[in-house]
Amino acid sequence: MSALYLKKSVSSYMNGKALFNKKPMRMRNLAYGIVLSSCWLTSWVVSSLAVNDIVSSNSVHTKTITVKKAEFGVLRDDSNSKMSFVPTTKVPFQEGKRYGWRIQLNEHKREVTWKEILRLPKLPETWSTSSGENFVISTDGMEAVTKRTQSAKKGVIENFWTVASGDPTGKHTIAVYIDNRRVGFFEFEIISPKKK
DSSP states (O other): OOOHHHHHHHHHHHHHHHHHHHHHHHHHHHHHHHHHHHHHHHHHHHHHHHHHHHHHHHHHHHHOOEEEEEEEEEEEEEETTTTEEOOOOOOOOOOOEEEEEEEEEHHHSEEEEEEEEEEESSSOOOOOSSSOOEEOOOOTTTEEEEEEEOBTTTEEEEEEEOOOOTTOOEEEEEEEETTTTTEEEEEEEEEEOOOO
16 A cells, blocks of 8 residues: 555545544534523523513502593682682683692592693793692793602592792693603693783
């Protein structure tokens, strides 16, 4: 046998052996890939089920708050020195006149945290509230955001504003949110007193 033939035979044998060895290596790599993929998939499914359990257990304890009735109006002094709510969308521009909203919730008598956004047609001379709790004015000065936690006595939540001398007349809006869901939207107008 010549050295060249021996070299070719060894080379062929090695190439054949290498080819033969590549198949088990490919199979082994494929098996590793399947095992790793199934581990990843299994962990994803298990964590997904855990998250779903947490979300569903929270949703069992929290019931969506629904609205029975939402209305806007003014408060009027009765002869008995009691305030009565009068539904209207026209608010007379009288200093001290109180206006606002009242929302009747379905089957809800606990505390509720709500957010109100009051939008004015133009800048007022000043902003003020009777309680400084969670009250923010927008950068343009024409919007006020109030957040409050209130006991829903008889299922009712409400908020009122008082007309002040520097308040603008014109069309206003109030949006009310509970749990980032709008539960009330009111368009109303503060009208100037009639000139005689």
